[in-house]
Amino acid sequence: MKRSGGTDAEKRRAGERAAAAVSDGDVVGLGTGSTAAAAIRALGRRVDSGLDARAIPTSHQSRALAREAGIPLLTLEEATPDLAIDGADRIAIPDRDGSPVLIKGGGAAHTREKLVDSAAERFLVVADSTKLTDCLDSPVPVEVLPDAVPVVERRLSALGGDPTLRAAERKDGPVVTDNGNLVIDCAFGPVDDPDSLAADIAALPGVLDHGLFVGLADVVYVGTDDGVDVYRSGD
Numbered sequence: 001m002k003r004s005g006g007t008d009a010e011k012r013r014a015g016e017r018a019a020a021a022v023s024d025g026d027v028v029g030l031g032t033g034s035t036a037a038a039a040i041r042a043l044g045r046r047v048d049s050g051l052d053a054r055a056i057p058t059s060h061q062s063r064a065l066a067r068e069a070g071i072p073l074l075t076l077e078e079a080t081p082d083l084a085i086d087g088a089d090r091i092a093i094p095d096r097d098g099s100p101v102l103i104k105g106g107g108a109a110h111t112r113e114k115l116v117d118s119a120a121e122r123f124l125v126v127a128d129s130t131k132l133t134d135c136l137d138s139p140v141p142v143e144v145l146p147d148a149v150p151v152v153e154r155r156l157s158a159l160g161g162d163p164t165l166r167a168a169e170r171k172d173g174p175v176v177t178d179n180g181n182l183v184i185d186c187a188f189g190p191v192d193d194p195d196s197l198a199a200d201i202a203a204l205p206g207v208l209d210h211g212l213f214v215g216l217a218d219v220v221y222v223g224t225d226d227g228v229d230v231y232r233s234g235d
Contacts, residue, residue, distance in 0.1 A: 004011035008038075010223030015039035017221045017228045018085045018124045024052045027079045029116035030060040030066055031086025032109040035126045035223075037228045039085045044069025053080035056081055058116050059109040059178055076119060088213070090138050091131050091220060092194075099233040100125065100220050101194045102230055105141025105211030108166070114209055117216055125220040132222060136194060139164070140184040140201070141211035146182050148206025153184060155204050159197070161186040181208055 008118065014037030022028055022043060031039055033171075040055075040062060047053055047070055050056045054072045057063035066073060088102040102125065104110045117123045142163075149165060166175040166183040174182050178203040191197055198212040220231040 004113050006224075007128065009228070010225070011035040011038045011126070012042075012223070013228050014126040014128065014221040014223035015085075016042040017223075017230075018126045019043040019046060020082065021124060021219075022046065022051065022053050023082075025073060026053050026082040028055045029065045029081040029084030029086070029120050030055045030057045030062045030071075031084065031113050031117070032062050032107045033087040035087040035128060036062065036085060037065055038125050040065050040069055040071070043085075044071050054079070057114055058112040059107070061109070074104055076116065081116060081120040083122040083124055084117045085124045085126060086115050086117055086126055088125050088131055089211070090133050091125065091222075092133055092136050092138055092219075093125055093220070093231050099215050100231060101136060101168050102213035102217060103136055103138055103140060103211050104213055105143075105183070108141065108143070108183050110141055110211040110213075111143045111177070111179060111181075111209040114213060114216070117213070122218045123216050125140070125217045126223075127220065128223050129225075136191040136212075137189060139187040140191075140197075141166070141178055142184045142186055142201060143179070143208040143210070144184055144209065145179075145206045148182065149182055152204055152206045156184065156186045156201070159188075160198055161188045179208065
């Protein structure tokens with residue numbers, strides 16, 4: 001599968017296709033990242049043209065962008081999303097019937113994203129062509145309580161992983177999530193059994209959530225050079 005050549009145009013095409021799936025009266029979960037941002041801008045244009053839609057953001061970033069785009073906002077306490085639109089860092093499409101498997105968390109928002117995406121009746125994934133892969137082999141982001149970092153690192157190592165605390169890029173110290181926690185990026189090599197690994201990581205005390213999204217995605221829109229490829233769960 002293609003892993004190079006993703007462009008802003010591909011992201012825009014995927015985002016616009018997902019935004020077109022929003023119906024009048026829908027509540028939409030809004031993900032985080034550059035391709036999700038393209039969907040938010042496209043949805044904002046539809047709202048500006050008269051679409052009655054409201055949104056539940058998954059991060060400070062998506063909240064700010066939605067406000068800028070003129071999309072009315074809600075919380076999970078106020079409504080359940082009809083659908084969620086979110087990006088992914090890596091996407092594996094199963095050869096047999098099943099749901100696409102994702103690795104998310106490059107923006108450290110995966111805990112809130114998983115909460116909103118799993119609450120939605122439909123979860124639409126948007127991506128450029130570089131995100132498709134035959135095998136998930138990139139590090140899995142794990143959000144961890146600050147005091148639990150050394151314990152979780154040891155237990156991730158016991159699961160066969162190579163954990164690294166994520167460092168901030170423009171300040172000293174680690175990345176801090178919107179929830180006030182830290183992120184461990186854990187390399188496992190090729191993930192042959194994402195279901196089992198997801199369960200094993202989730203069971204570790206001190207872990208808030210991880211970036212393996214298994215059994216959640218309903219549709220994946222992948223922007224290409226001249227259109228959008230669509231992958232549906234179970235196809």
